[in-house]
Amino acid sequence: MALLEVNGVSKVFTQKRKPAHIVLDDVSFAVEQGQFVSLLGPSGCGKTTLLTMLGGFMHPNAGEIILAGNRVEEPGPDRGFVFQNYALFPWMTVKENILYSLRVKKYSKQEQAERLQELLDISHLHGSESKYPIQLSGGMQQRVAVVRALASRPKLLLLDEPLGAVDFQMRELLQEELAHLVEGAKTTVIMVTHDVSESVYLSDRVLVMSGIKGRIIKDVYINLERPRRRQSKEYTAYVSELTRLVRLAFNGNSADVDSTAAAAAANNHSTKRQLSYVEAYNRASNKYAQNS
Amino acid sequence: MAKHESEVPLAGERKLDPADFFEKNRGAIYSIIVLSILMIIWYFAANRIQNTLLLPYFQDTVKEFINCWIDRKIVSNLMLTLKRVFTGFLYAFAIGIPLGLLMGYSRAAMQGISPIINSLRQIPIMAWIPLSIIWFGLGDGPTVFLITVSAIFPLVINTIAGVHGIDPTYYNAARSMGASLPNIIRDIVIPGALPSILTGCRLAMGSGWMSVICAEFIATSAGFGFLMVEAQMRLETAQLYALMIMSGLVGFVIDKGFIVIESKLTSWRYKDGFIGG
Numbered sequence: 001m002a003l004l005e006v007n008g009v010s011k012v013f014t015q016k017r018k019p020a021h022i023v024l025d026d027v028s029f030a031v032e033q034g035q036f037v038s039l040l041g042p043s044g045c046g047k048t049t050l051l052t053m054l055g056g057f058m059h060p061n062a063g064e065i066i067l068a069g070n071r072v073e074e075p076g077p078d079r080g081f082v083f084q085n086y087a088l089f090p091w092m093t094v095k096e097n098i099l100y101s102l103r104v105k106k107y108s109k110q111e112q113a114e115r116l117q118e119l120l121d122i123s124h125l126h127g128s129e130s131k132y133p134i135q136l137s138g139g140m141q142q143r144v145a146v147v148r149a150l151a152s153r154p155k156l157l158l159l160d161e162p163l164g165a166v167d168f169q170m171r172e173l174l175q176e177e178l179a180h181l182v183e184g185a186k187t188t189v190i191m192v193t194h195d196v197s198e199s200v201y202l203s204d205r206v207l208v209m210s211g212i213k214g215r216i217i218k219d220v221y222i223n224l225e226r227p228r229r230r231q232s233k234e235y236t237a238y239v240s241e242l243t244r245l246v247r248l249a250f251n252g253n254s255a256d257v258d259s260t261a262a263a264a265a266a267n268n269h270s271t272k273r274q275l276s277y278v279e280a281y282n283r284a285s286n287k288y289a290q291n292s
Numbered sequence: 293m294a295k296h297e298s299e300v301p302l303a304g305e306r307k308l309d310p311a312d313f314f315e316k317n318r319g320a321i322y323s324i325i326v327l328s329i330l331m332i333i334w335y336f337a338a339n340r341i342q343n344t345l346l347l348p349y350f351q352d353t354v355k356e357f358i359n360c361w362i363d364r365k366i367v368s369n370l371m372l373t374l375k376r377v378f379t380g381f382l383y384a385f386a387i388g389i390p391l392g393l394l395m396g397y398s399r400a401a402m403q404g405i406s407p408i409i410n411s412l413r414q415i416p417i418m419a420w421i422p423l424s425i426i427w428f429g430l431g432d433g434p435t436v437f438l439i440t441v442s443a444i445f446p447l448v449i450n451t452i453a454g455v456h457g458i459d460p461t462y463y464n465a466a467r468s469m470g471a472s473l474p475n476i477i478r479d480i481v482i483p484g485a486l487p488s489i490l491t492g493c494r495l496a497m498g499s500g501w502m503s504v505i506c507a508e509f510i511a512t513s514a515g516f517g518f519l520m521v522e523a524q525m526r527l528e529t530a531q532l533y534a535l536m537i538m539s540g541l542v543g544f545v546i547d548k549g550f551i552v553i554e555s556k557l558t559s560w561r562y563k564d565g566f567i568g569g
Contacts, residue, residue, distance in 0.1 A: 055468060075468040077469055077470040079468065081464070081465065081468040083464070085459075087461040087464070087465040089462060089466075090561070091484070092479075100466070100469050100479070101469035104469060104470050104472070104475045134560065134563055148469075149468075152470070
């Protein structure tokens with residue numbers, strides 16, 4: 001049996017006075033133990049929604065997600081989640097961040113210390129344990145975020161565009177680091193990305209998602225040796241083939257993709273908290289406090 | 293100055309370089325210049341007006357000011373007032389912070405409580421005085437009550453804003469690592485809201501210190517505010533001025549104290565672990 005089974009998952013977003021928006025309709029796939037799988041697709045195709053449901057932060061309207069025989073109902077330490085902005089707790093040191101999942105599960109001091117050493121070893125973060133996230137470079141923050149998610153030895157590591165906010169030169173370097181980290185941890189990974197080259201560089205398998213209802217239009221296995229050479233002919237062939245597929249997913253259904261993107265944008269907007277009187281007051285009072 | 297700039301300073305001499313000294317203490321130097329100008333204006337204005345009831349001589353006020361810090365009676369009244377302020381502040385803290393956390397975290401609590409809070413905070417602080425005298429009589433009771441009332445609103449409002457300002461992905465991150473609700477309150481909500489809570493504390497302490505003196509004008513026969521009324525009754529304007537300056541200075545020092553606490557408790561916000569204030 002596969003480690004992860006996604007069976008007929010559907011997700012519909014409903015909004016007042018607007019037609020229901022079907023993000024995912026009857027999506028199914030399975031992931032084997034140890035695979036690195038990328039979900040690749042145009043923005044608004046529902047790949048992040050799918051990952052959020054794998055994380056347990058959101059429930060599907062239909063279908064089910066089975067991880068190692070158990071139905072995913074809520075977030076839990078059997079799935080490590082790396083957020084797009086890393087979500088490192090800024091008030092905790094590197095050590096406190098990394099060990100957070102062990103601390104809330106009340107592991108002994110000795111177990112925590114041992115696990116910390118292992119994680120610092122694979123992430124090359126020795127010497128930074130007592131720094132705060134603000135004092136770290138982008139690359140170090142990423143490593144902290146990944147090993148924090150790995151700390152509780154999750155069955156599945158979920159990466160939400162982990163390099164989305166990183167500039168181009170930095171990105172290739174961080175991809176190498178990420179590949180190294182994940183290989184060292186020997187875990188199963190699902191990564192959301194819109195970067196074709198990134199998916200080829202890191203994955204064993206790429207699922208290309210369509211803009212319409214998140215349909216999986218292609219399941220591509222990347223049969224290349226690691227570490228991968230970006231200049232090799234096979235590598236560039238994969239990149240151009242996947243680029244063509246993503247373009248197809250995007251262009252072929254431009255009307256639908258547009259409405260999807262618009263709905264996603266509208267949805268995004270509604271979750272953004274409106275500027276309340278509280279914030280307005282606070283802004284004014286902060287200003288007062290600074291001036292005085 | 294030009295001479296110093298043209299020379300290459302030796303490592304050991306750097307500290308003595310006036311340009312360098314100026315750069316480091318720019319803020320303090322500007323404050324001292326402005327303060328000196330005000331004092332000079334006062335000195336000449338008082339000499340010109342020649343009416344010590346309206347504007348006492350600068351030198352007399354300075355004398356009174358120094359005297360204030362030595363005078364047993366004034367210092368003990370100041371201590372009494374400070375005790376009232378800290379007591380009232382602690383009550384406000386004990387009520388305001390949990391209330392703010394609850395309202396910030398729970399939408400239902402926010403919707404239920406915020407109209408009441410927003411109505412209560414429109415009532416001028418002086419308007420509470422008659423009621424507070426009816427409830428608590430004269431003395432410590434009404435003053436502490438008034439400080440609590442005036443301090444509680446900035447605390448509640450800043451705590452709410454602090455909780456609202458927390459990035460929602462922190463909650464998801466904590467939940468994905470197996471955190472329970474008590475874990476989330478302790479590890480995410482409180483530390484995340486802390487910078488804003490501390491700003492609320494500064495504002496609360498400021499308004500507490502301001503309202504205590506008002507309260508002491510009316511509702512008590514001891515304390516710093518009462519001394520001011522006394523000085524006015526005895527037509528000792530110089531002492532009144534000195535007391536006012538003293539109250540300003542004490543409030544300033546308390547505020548600076550909070551800034552130090554703030555930079556210690558939330559050093560994680562700053563790359564080099566320090567803020568100026």
